[in-house]
Amino acid sequence: MILVLRTIARNPVGPFKTHPLALRYVHNGSGLWQRCAIAAQLVLGRVSLPPVINIGPIKLEGFPLLLAPMEDVSDPPFRAVCKDHGADLMYTEFISSEGLIRDAIKSRQKLDVFDYEKPIGIQIFGGDEDAMAMSAKIVDAVQPDLLDINFGCPVKKVVNKGAGAGVLKDVKLMERLTAACVRSTTLPVTVKTRLGWDDNSKNIMDVAERLQDVGIKALAIHGRTRAQLYKGQADWSLIAAVKNNPRIQIPIFGNGDIDSPEKALEYKNRYGVDGIMIGRAAIGYPWIFNEIKHFFATGQHLPPPNIDQRVAVIKKHLHHSIAWKGLVPGINEMRRHYTNYLKGLPGIRDYRLKLVTHTSEEAIAEVLEEIVETYAGFEFERRQINMDAMAYSCDA
Numbered sequence: 032m033i034l035v036l037r038t039i040a041r042n043p044v045g046p047f048k049t050h051p052l053a054l055r056y057v058h059n060g061s062g063l064w065q066r067c068a069i070a071a072q073l074v075l076g077r078v079s080l081p082p083v084i085n086i087g088p089i090k091l092e093g094f095p096l097l098l099a100p101m102e103d104v105s106d107p108p109f110r111a112v113c114k115d116h117g118a119d120l121m122y123t124e125f126i127s128s129e130g131l132i133r134d135a136i137k138s139r140q141k142l143d144v145f146d147y148e149k150p151i152g153i154q155i156f157g158g159d160e161d162a163m164a165m166s167a168k169i170v171d172a173v174q175p176d177l178l179d180i181n182f183g184c185p186v187k188k189v190v191n192k193g194a195g196a197g198v199l200k201d202v203k204l205m206e207r208l209t210a211a212c213v214r215s216t217t218l219p220v221t222v223k224t225r226l227g228w229d230d231n232s233k234n235i236m237d238v239a240e241r242l243q244d245v246g247i248k249a250l251a252i253h254g255r256t257r258a259q260l261y262k263g264q265a266d267w268s269l270i271a272a273v274k275n276n277p278r279i280q281i282p283i284f285g286n287g288d289i290d291s292p293e294k295a296l297e298y299k300n301r302y303g304v305d306g307i308m309i310g311r312a313a314i315g316y317p318w319i320f321n322e323i324k325h326f327f328a329t330g331q332h333l334p335p336p337n338i339d340q341r342v343a344v345i346k347k348h349l350h351h352s353i354a355w356k357g358l359v360p361g362i363n364e365m366r367r368h369y370t371n372y373l374k375g376l377p378g379i380r381d382y383r384l385k386l387v388t389h390t391s392e393e394a395i396a397e398v399l400e401e402i403v404e405t406y407a408g409f410e411f412e413r414r415q416i417n418m419d420a421m422a423y424s425c426d427a
């Protein structure tokens with residue numbers, strides 16, 4: 032104890048005196064001993080503080096893992112289970128700005144965000160400045176933590192309206208749409224986009240600089256062009272180039288094809304991004320976030336979730352789905368998730384058939400209990416994901 036205190040005394044202007052995060056760490060120690068030890072270690076430089084990623088006023092500690100916005104997937108019930116399993120920042124599905132200002136029910140419902148989800152971003156898309164400005168105001172009234180603009184959707188009916196990835200062909204319009212949103216909200220505005228329109232027009236560097244100048248607070252980049260849709264491999268080298276551009280001060284999040292803890296670590300180290308956004312790998316497998324965090328911290332894999340843990344998550348997802356959507360739509364919408372949650376179980380087909388035909392939560396819960404009994408002790412293999420099979424069903 033004396034040694035520790037002496038060490039601190041000899042370093043009166045240690046970083047813990049000035050660094051607010053260090054002070055917090057010191058204050059968070061449970062006892063005097065622990066606090067002294069942490070303070071001394073900080074002074075001696077033996078422990079380093081986790082970095083903090085700032086998105087305007089939002090502070091994300093360490094290396095954040097983001098749940099990607101996914102149409103028809105990342106609704107509140109799905110987000111609830113991802114939050115439980117380590118997602119640090121989440122987004123809604125994309126919302127049409129035209130739909131929002133027309134008061135379309137589907138668009139309005141996507142605005143539902145809950146306190147336990149924080150920090151949460153609402154994502155909008157559109158190609159008209161006025162509609163985007165009005166939508167930004169509507170989103171502002173809901174008070175999520177941030178407003179995200181989608182400049183990456185490759186779907187034909189979106190692109191043809193000059194929205195989503197279509198805007199990548201007109202960077203001036205992109206600037207105007209973004210500026211309209213920045214002007215119309217007090218929330219931090221962020222953007223999610225792709226490398227460019229096609230192989231001959233990978234303009235992400237220019238896009239990043241211009242959008243930063245317009246006032247966005249973070250940029251998430253999916254390492255594909257619009258022309259690639261979801262084919263081929265995501266190329267993160269240009270994402271790294273944007274991150275390494277000395278002009279770029281905002282956080283850069285990398286996105287595309289992260290499907291395992293090893294890949295997350297490899298890409299984190301190789302491309303130096305500020306955080307990773309995960310989409311398809313979380314579908315039916317929200318455990319991916321904590322598995323990656325555990326691997327970062329220890330170099331070891333967490334054991335795959337057992338059948339009890341999987342069924343507990345299915346029940347929670349179903350419960351949230353019914354609470355949010357109502358009984359019938361809640362049960363119907365949950366049906367597309369069972370296959371992914373129960374992948375790898377031999378002979379699961381008959382049970383799955385029952386799950387998708389029952390119409391009450393109790394009956395479904397009974398089938399789930401049967402599944403737990405039948406597969407008690409089943410050893411799941413580490414997850415292999417067929418990312419192509421989960422790709423956006425788009426008409427492009």
Ligand SMILES: Cc1cc2nc3c(=O)[nH]c(=O)nc-3n(C[C@H](O)[C@H](O)[C@H](O)COP(=O)(O)O)c2cc1C
Nearest residue numbers: 099100101102124125253287288309310311422423
């Ligand atoms: C089913 C599905 C729906 C998607 N919907 C959206 C969306 O609403 N907004 C958006 O910006 N990207 C959307 N995306 C793209 C993802 O956010 C992400 O960029 C893409 O899946 C690549 O990441 P991944 O390889 O981790 O899946 C969607 C992707 C999928 C598979």
